[in-house]
Amino acid sequence: MQMTRKVVETRDGLPFLISGSGTLGWDQVAANLVEPGENVLVLQTGYFGAGFADCIKVYGGKPKVLKAPYGSHIGLEEIEVALRTKKYKAITITHVDTSTGVLSDVKAIAATVRRTSPDTLVVVDGVCSVGSEELKMDAWRLDVVTTASQKGLGVPPGLCILVASPRAIEVFEARKTPVTTYFASWGKWMPVMRAYDNKTAAYFATPPVNLIRAYHASLSEITKLSPSLDERYRIHKQVSRRVKALADQLGLSLVPKDTAYAANGMTAIYLPDGLVASDVVPRMASKGITIAAGLGDAKDKYIRIGHMGTSVVDAERGDIDRIAKSLQASLNEAKNAKKAVVEETP
Incomplete structure (x- = not known):
């Protein structure tokens, strides 16, 4: 529990594992946190922002979506104008939208919210950012940071990790309508998490013990060993610049339109004309490198490469060198295969 707090930089936030x-x-x-009929401002910079809005709607909330053009971020002025038009219970920010590789400036957005609409809860989806992007829950006055085990935290998938600020807990405890979920109810989980905090046993549902142990091992490395958190962020930025420079050398364009708003733990790259993701992803896999196709309407036009956690911090593994060599070779193979098909066509 304390190591979870440390990795998102909060003193009093309550983790839910x-x-x-x-x-x-x-x-x-x-x-x-959202009661039926309450407004939520959703910042959409890709597939996952849209999913968050859908989820809010399911529980009776009224999402107002600010949608960025594909590969772009949402400006602070647009957010401020929206916040002044009506009262919002919360704003949701996808720190890194995994579908596009767009990085949102959480610090600046949170400051804008606090200045313009101080009662609005600031909620950060950090699934693709915690552990690889700078994030300071207390200093930036964030109310919720939610993430998962499988990306920057370096654990197999299957563990949802959320940290709620004291203010978010107060909002939950003051709600006027019943919570409309059973398994995800904080009313069920809060006594368990507080017991864990006090190193005592409590039970609501069976915990994923194997994942908790793996998470403990990973957090022990991240929070107690070298490099420090700040150094980890610096290394992620350094490696990110290298991968993006490789794309440029290969004549490829990034999905994020502005590199200042491009994630440091992953890179989304448009493929050359004539190639689609299925031409490249299997070829990379045959070389021992797992990457992903895009998501959404343009999913076949680009690929997504993750570079976070151990693959970045432990340079002796040589993972980034392997990615660079495999990507160049896979693109050449795919182009040659397409060329051969054209030449054979009567």
Whole structure:
């Protein structure tokens, strides 16, 4: 519990460690903090922002979506104008939208919210950012940070990790309507988490013991060993610049339109004309490198490469060198295969 607090930099936030994917964090926010009919401002910089809005709607909330053009971020002025138009119970920010690789400036957005609409809860979806992007829950006055085990935290998937500020807990405890979820109810989980905090036993549902042990091992490395958190962020930025420079050398464009708003733990790269993701992803896999196709309407036009956690921090593994060599070779193979098909066509 204390190491979870340390990795998101909070002193008094309450962690919730629950079996489930990162999507369960959306359910926790929508079911416990948003009451039916309440407005939520959702910043959408890709597929996952849209999913958060859908989840809020399921529980009776009224999401207002500010949608950025594909590959772009949402400006502070647009957010401030929206906040002045009506009262919002919460604003949701996808720190890194995994579908596009767009990085949102959580610090600046949170400051804008506090200045413009101080009662609005600031909720951060940090599934693709915690552990690889700078995030300071207390200093930036964030109310909820929700994440998952499988990305920057370096643990197999299946553990939803959420940290709620004291203010968020107060809002939950003051709600006027019943929570409309059973498994994701903070009313069920809060006594368990407080017991864990006090190093005593409590039970609501079976915890994923194997994942908790793996999470403990990973957090022990992240929070207690070298490099420090700040140094980890610096290394992620350094490696990110290297991967993005590689894309440029290969004549490829990034999905994020502005590198200042491009994630440091992953890179989304458009493929050359004539190639689609299925031409490249299997070829990379044959070389021992797992990457992903895009998501959404343009999913076949680009690929997504993760570079976070151990693959970045432990340079002796040589993972980034392998990615660079494999990507160049896979692109050449795919182009040659397409060329051969054209030449053979009568």
